[in-house]
Amino acid sequence: MLTLDTPESTYREPEYNPAGIRSFMNLVRTTLNDHGVEHIQFNTLNKETLVDAQAHPEKYPTLMVRVAGYSVYFTDLGRRVQDDVISRTEHRF
Amino acid sequence: MQESAAHEVGSRLGMEWRDGKSAEVGSTRRIQQLNRLLHSNRPSVDIHRTRCFTRVFQATEGEPYIRRRYKACAETYRTLEPVIYEHEQLAGWQGNRIRCEQINIEMHADWLEGDLDQMRVRQFDPFEIDDDDLQELRDVHIPYWRDKTLTAVWAKQVLEPLKMVSSGIADCVNYLGSAGSHFIPDYGHLLATGYKGTYDMAVERAAAVDPANPDDIGKRDFYSGIFEVLEAIRTLAGRYAAEARRLAETETGPERQAELLEMAEVMDRVPWNPARTFREAIQTVWLTEMLLSIEGAGPSLTFGRFDQYMYPYYERDIAEGRLTPEKAMELIEEMYIKTTNIPWFQSSQLAYYFGGYYRFPHLGVGGLTKLGRDASNELSYLCLRAMRHVRTTGPTVSLYLHQKTPDELLLEAAKLSVEGMGHPSYFDVETYSRMLEYRGAGLNGKSPYTREQILELGSPIGCVEPGVAGLQYGHTDSGIVNLGAVVSLALNNGVKPAGLPGWGPGEVAGPQTGDPRNFATYGDFHDAVLTQLEHAIRELHAHMIVAEKIITEQHQIPLFTALSRGCIEKGVDVAAGSAVCNVGPTIQCVGLADMANSMAAVKKLVYEDRTVTMDELCTALDADFNGHEELRLKLRDAPKYGNNDDYVDDIAAEVFQFFADEVRAQRCYRGNYSDPAVQMVQANVGFGEMTWATPSGRHAMRPLADTMSAEQQTDVNGPTAASLSYGKLNFSAFTNGTLLNMWISRSELARVIAD
Numbered sequence: 001m002l003t004l005d006t007p008e009s010t011y012r013e014p015e016y017n018p019a020g021i022r023s024f025m026n027l028v029r030t031t032l033n034d035h036g037v038e039h040i041q042f043n044t045l046n047k048e049t050l051v052d053a054q055a056h057p058e059k060y061p062t063l064m065v066r067v068a069g070y071s072v073y074f075t076d077l078g079r080r081v082q083d084d085v086i087s088r089t090e091h092r093f
Numbered sequence: 094m095q096e097s098a099a100h101e102v103g104s105r106l107g108m109e110w111r112d113g114k115s116a117e118v119g120s121t122r123r124i125q126q127l128n129r130l131l132h133s134n135r136p137s138v139d140i141h142r143t144r145c146f147t148r149v150f151q152a153t154e155g156e157p158y159i160r161r162r163y164k165a166c167a168e169t170y171r172t173l174e175p176v177i178y179e180h181e182q183l184a185g186w187q188g189n190r191i192r193c194e195q196i197n198i199e200m201h202a203d204w205l206e207g208d209l210d211q212m213r214v215r216q217f218d219p220f221e222i223d224d225d226d227l228q229e230l231r232d233v234h235i236p237y238w239r240d241k242t243l244t245a246v247w248a249k250q251v252l253e254p255l256k257m258v259s260s261g262i263a264d265c266v267n268y269l270g271s272a273g274s275h276f277i278p279d280y281g282h283l284l285a286t287g288y289k290g291t292y293d294m295a296v297e298r299a300a301a302v303d304p305a306n307p308d309d310i311g312k313r314d315f316y317s318g319i320f321e322v323l324e325a326i327r328t329l330a331g332r333y334a335a336e337a338r339r340l341a342e343t344e345t346g347p348e349r350q351a352e353l354l355e356m357a358e359v360m361d362r363v364p365w366n367p368a369r370t371f372r373e374a375i376q377t378v379w380l381t382e383m384l385l386s387i388e389g390a391g392p393s394l395t396f397g398r399f400d401q402y403m404y405p406y407y408e409r410d411i412a413e414g415r416l417t418p419e420k421a422m423e424l425i426e427e428m429y430i431k432t433t434n435i436p437w438f439q440s441s442q443l444a445y446y447f448g449g450y451y452r453f454p455h456l457g458v459g460g461l462t463k464l465g466r467d468a469s470n471e472l473s474y475l476c477l478r479a480m481r482h483v484r485t486t487g488p489t490v491s492l493y494l495h496q497k498t499p500d501e502l503l504l505e506a507a508k509l510s511v512e513g514m515g516h517p518s519y520f521d522v523e524t525y526s527r528m529l530e531y532r533g534a535g536l537n538g539k540s541p542y543t544r545e546q547i548l549e550l551g552s553p554i555g556c557v558e559p560g561v562a563g564l565q566y567g568h569t570d571s572g573i574v575n576l577g578a579v580v581s582l583a584l585n586n587g588v589k590p591a592g593l594p595g596w597g598p599g600e601v602a603g604p605q606t607g608d609p610r611n612f613a614t615y616g617d618f619h620d621a622v623l624t625q626l627e628h629a630i631r632e633l634h635a636h637m638i639v640a641e642k643i644i645t646e647q648h649q650i651p652l653f654t655a656l657s658r659g660c661i662e663k664g665v666d667v668a669a670g671s672a673v674c675n676v677g678p679t680i681q682c683v684g685l686a687d688m689a690n691s692m693a694a695v696k697k698l699v700y701e702d703r704t705v706t707m708d709e710l711c712t713a714l715d716a717d718f719n720g721h722e723e724l725r726l727k728l729r730d731a732p733k734y735g736n737n738d739d740y741v742d743d744i745a746a747e748v749f750q751f752f753a754d755e756v757r758a759q760r761c762y763r764g765n766y767s768d769p770a771v772q773m774v775q776a777n778v779g780f781g782e783m784t785w786a787t788p789s790g791r792h793a794m795r796p797l798a799d800t801m802s803a804e805q806q807t808d809v810n811g812p813t814a815a816s817l818s819y820g821k822l823n824f825s826a827f828t829n830g831t832l833l834n835m836w837i838s839r840s841e842l843a844r845v846i847a848d
């Protein structure tokens with residue numbers, strides 16, 4: 001694993017759920033390498049976060065979501081597109 | 094289109110909230126400060142390019158178009174203002190301010206006048222513009238260009254221009270507004286030879302032009318234009334070097350002074366000469382990306398396989414002690430910030446649907462070598478890790494996954510996924526390689542690419558469209574067919590439902606396939622749907638090839654040409670068809686799941702179970718299910734795509750294949766065949782607003798399903814079942830790519846809640 005010395009960085013690694021990460025990697029491998037799907041991309045937020053961001057956008061200035069093929073600040077989207085992102089199916093393993 | 098004040102959203106407010114320190118993130122203080130600079134500036138309009146184009150075109154009336162275009166591009170680059178900000182190491186901003194767009198007046202003049210007043214205050218993607226510039230646009234540039242844009246010229250030559258921009262059934266708005274787009278430069282070659290290498294080759298070829306040979310007509314203009322454009326880029330680099338030296342003279346901090354002097358030395362050398370170091374190489378790549386974004390109006394100017402063509406420089410610098418991984422990552426983060434800095438300039442109507450300024454840059458890592466071995470290296474990891482630190486919307490970062498890709502690299506990518514930004518995208522190398530084998534080649538042909546070229550230089554462009562660096566040119570996001578509307582036409586004897594907005598409500602918009610109440614079998618209904626679909630594809634294609642012809646004649650792009658293999662040798666602009674593989678105009682679909690689910694519901698309820706009559710269905714649809722909720726719930730209970738249920742997945746696979754074959758049967762103006770895709774950003778929302786109720790149980794004007802994904806909330810058997818459904822489609826027939834969204838709950842992946 002690549003280790004880097006970045007003492008000034010603002011980045012803090014989250015506490016991962018190892019079983020979930022393993023399932024995620026398996027899902028990607030299976031969908032692409034086994035089923036031959038060309039491309040897949042993920043939103044990995046909780047629905048409550050998005051719902052709260054609609055109600056209190058000022059609290060989420062840098063919250064990003066994947067719309068389709070690109071990432072964008074959630075607050076910058078039109079309400080109908082926000083609603084569509086929220087209405088997609090939130091999968092669990 | 095306006096949102097209510099209580100729920101006000103849009104980039105105008107978003108930028109206010111992000112202003113100041115909220116986005117001050119990155120692996121070093123330098124990157125944090127540059128990120129802050131990015132977010133404390135509102136996107137703005139610079140009319141430098143517009144002035145150059147108007148000036149050159151007015152001075153050359155009646156001269157060949159290629160001469161005028163090349164001169165105008167050269168003039169733009171030669172006189173671009175060299176701006177260097179505090180903290181930066183990479184030189185190059187495309188405008189006189191941060192987040193500045195050099196509008197392509199020759200594409201936008203027809204709609205711009207109507208949007209100018211609200212440009213600064215519009216809710217989605219507002220742009221700042223100086224009063225004087227605004228007035229100059231209104232008085233000088235728009236009057237000169239408004240009847241010369243691609244859209245304006247095209248509208249005079251085709252049968253149904255309004256239908257093709259606003260019917261909601263099929264449209265080519267994105268094609269008409271974005272010539273100069275969707276391209277992966279041959280960066281490996283550029284880094285090895287510099288622009289000087291291209292210049293020298295042009296000198297050699299120009300000497301062989303024979304004025305008595307009819308094949309060489311126009312080539313003198315081509316070569317003299319290429320010389321002028323490449324010299325202009327050299328001049329621009331020199332002006333950056335001079336500016337860096339000027340700043341160094343007054344700089345009091347010795348560290349910053351040394352950085353500025355280093356920048357000056359780098360700009361003295363590249364992009365004209367071959368790069369010798371990682372630092373020089375990344376500068377060449379960035380300046381080129383920036384210039385392409387000025388030259389072309391369109392999106393998806395793609396970095397391609399950055400970890401491959403940059404690795405030789407990285408490896409040598411590390412070995413010789415000139416570079417550390419941390420320093421390389423810092424440069425990559427700076428390039429991500431600068432890439433995000435380039436906004437996409439669109440009309441207010443399009444900004445509502447595609448808001449966020451995003452211009453679809455794309456950078457990928459991993460994949461295979463041309464000999465079929467795992468290609469990943471330390472830079473693959475650094476490119477993914479950099480995004481965790483810098484957190485920019487652009488570029489789209491991708492992992493090209495193969496069975497040979499190490500799990501460690503997939504884990505690095507997965508950790509980026511956990512960040513919740515939507516980065517990275519994941520691609521299957523074998524599948525996009527197969528798409529490239531058939532790219533542009535029609536139903537029975539093969540593309541000109543060899544397997545080695547595909548493995549070495551192949552990668553997705555923009556969102557998901559397969560391309561090969563330096564060997565492919567053409568628009569890959571051109572036309573779109575709404576499969577939901579197609580189903581609707583089959584249930585209305587070709588008439589667009591009267592309650593819909595846009596072109597032609599209540600008018601005949603497709604073939605008269607008969608009153609659906611008289612369809613005796615599912616086969617009759619099925620055939621009516623496919624007849625409508627075939628007609629929509631052919632009508633759209635007929636309109637786009639006219640635009641394609643106009644582009645080849647009037648929208649030449651010298652820098653794209655110089656960065657393509659073989660075009661300088663041929664002496665022909667790449668837009669006119671000199672690429673190794675011409676592609677597009679392409680056709681994509683929206684609403685795949687809506688069509689499959691609608692057809693499955695009709696098949697099951699009307700013709701198999703016979704629990705609903707066609708008359709009841711049509712009556713309920715006409716009423717948008719008002720008073721027919723019970724029937725709607727029956728339709729919702731019918732089999733739905735995305736649950737590994739063959740009943741409906743077979744239909745999805747069949748219409749997917751039918752669409753692919755119809756599109757690949759269409760021959761384009763430059764001789765290639767069209768390619769099918771399913772990808773279009775949030776078109777499912779905009780097209781949904783123009784689609785009546787469907788037999789899938791979806792209400793009128795609600796969003797369609799996005800891209801090739803299952804319909805919202807209908808994939809209820811977990812991600813593996815959804816994945817099995819998707820895997821039934823024949824991807825190699827979708828030669829322009831497929832996009833799949835999936836949402837995995839954050840609680841599954843990490844314990845910490847971000848934000």
